Amino acid sequence: MPSGPLESAAPGRASVLPELREMWWETGVRARAQAGLLAVLAELPRLVIAAVSASWRADRTRTAVVAGTTVGAGVMSAFGLLATQRVLVELFAGGPTADKVLAALPALVTLAAVTVLRAGMAAAMGYAENGLTPKVDREVERRLFEVTTAVRLEAFDADAFADDMERAANGADSTTGLVQASMNLLAGLAGLLAVTVAVVVIHPLLLLALLVATLPNAWAALRAGHLRYQTYAAGSVRRRRLWLLHRLMAERDSAPELRSYGLRAFLLDQYDRVMGVETGIQLALARRVTTTTTVGAMIGGVATAVVYVLLGLLLIGGQIPLAAAATCVIAVQSAHRSLSVVTYQIDRVYTEGQHFGDYTGFMARAAAYLPGPAGPTAAGGPGPAAGGAGLPAAVPPSPARAGGTADRLREIVVEGVSLRYPDRDGPAVDGVSLTIRQGQTVAFVGENGSGKSTLAAMIATLRCPTGGTIRYNGRPAAEWDADALRARIAVVTQEYHKWPFTAATNIAIGDVGTEPRQDRIEAAAARAVAHEMIRELPHGYETLLDRTFAGGQDLSGGQWQRITAARGFLREADLLIMDEPSSALDPRAEDALFQAIRDRRGRATTILITHRLANVRHADRIYVLHHGRLVEAGAHDQLMAEDGRYAELFTLQAAGYDSARSTVAPAPRRANSG
């Protein structure tokens, strides 16, 4: 017996999963990581300003409180240090202890007041920050969703747009982190400044001592942070590979194939390889970081010792009083603390800033895909008014256009329409012209990839033609109110979405503009042969159709297709587009569904896309597409008489049934239970 898939997964074969190639944006991340420490520092102010302005837009008062208390706490540090020095000066002075304590009392009171004020400011800062976080999250995330739900469908065809969007969503989460890190950095800097000022006031020479004692540690902390970021940036492909492997090995969707093809050992082997590399890299990083921080600490330690020796010499030489020397020791320790805050926060600001940059970058790029007055050709053109930090202010409201309630869709004229997807050689739809009148049922037929769904998507205004025009009641889509026009069209797509809602809501979302009345939902379900099936679910129409929630249920492919057809029927749209609505239906359900579609004839318009040609026989007009071009058009009998492509496809399919009928004894006909 040949070796099974477990053996074929042996090292050397299929060692790299091809879909995990490096993405274009990762080179950008890598370039930033290799930019060097100074370049990193130079980028900080821009990132901090972007985050603080996002916070300012979310809540001015709280942002001001956080900023004010942060700086205030720093200033209080300076006062605290100066008061400490005064206390020490008085205590180290000559004379009886009681007199010394009495003399130190004002400074002690100041110290107590400063301490209380600092504590009060810290509490106010914490309170304001806690309230600010959800507001900033909401502000930033809502803007992201306003954009992701409004961009034209073409955006999703653009290179790596989905990747870009995913990182932007993560970047949105980094906003609060960046704001907090920026504020903490401000606090650290204010503390450092305060210590510096206090030290200079005591004795200018001590500033030099302070710098010598603290700079080596600061350099080490920054360098270690930079090493960590470089490793992080270099590992993005590896992380995505791990993420993919996690999903493949633990998710429900891949579980059946994983077992049936015996992919367990193959995937575990992939995991071991990636983790082996990851562990090695993390160990190397730990070694480099430890070396750097140890070297920094050693130099810092020696420098601090030198400072203390210097202080001793100054003391012995009578150049500085004992109190100033004692304050200097406290100042050096304070400076160490502030500096470690500053270096840690710089590291955080940088990392969070990189992620936040993904968000602002995405928002700027996505603005080009927002529908605007410029219409479909707006791609690449200016987007709506941009908010601060490259954030589009909001999705612009549609200008007043045609689309009143009385204006039903009477005629759709497609004039020389083409569409070319990005990075595709030929057009998916090529110069198609046709007219669809109210009440007609028309069918688009043709082989896989002939352009049927693309043409339907353009008629449904989901995609903008790259050539030609589509007129609705004589007016091009650009002259209509986009929402009003879409409200007249219902689309049941091939790639329907399983919304994680109840069965009733899954149908009701077909017409969110109206009240979700149960009788209407049930009537739509009945037309799509879904009513009985839904009633048999554990909670009937209230059954949650998502197994990731407790008590949730999943449905079979055909059952889902009935629900999506019901969604399409609910709206009573002027135009219903049904793209392969019956591919998973059993023959009885299919027959009933097409009967419901035929019932629309004369009343409302239907575009039907299906490969089951028996179902298009009754269509008023059949359009045959081939390689994006319209090659035949007419009623069934006419096309059969022409003996062209349609006749060939129809005869081929019918022959399958005929030969089956000739070899299988006919089953007794059962009454249609609908």
Ligand SMILES: Nc1ncnc2c1ncn2[C@@H]1O[C@H](COP(=O)(O)OP(=O)(O)OP(=O)(O)O)[C@@H](O)[C@H]1O
């Ligand atoms: N988003 C896309 N990006 C790039 N090319 C696409 C995209 N969608 C479809 N295409 C290509 O456009 C052509 C037409 O696709 P379309 O889905 O319109 O065909 P279809 O006739 O509906 O096919 P089927 O019968 O298989 O559903 C195909 O060559 C397809 O590969």
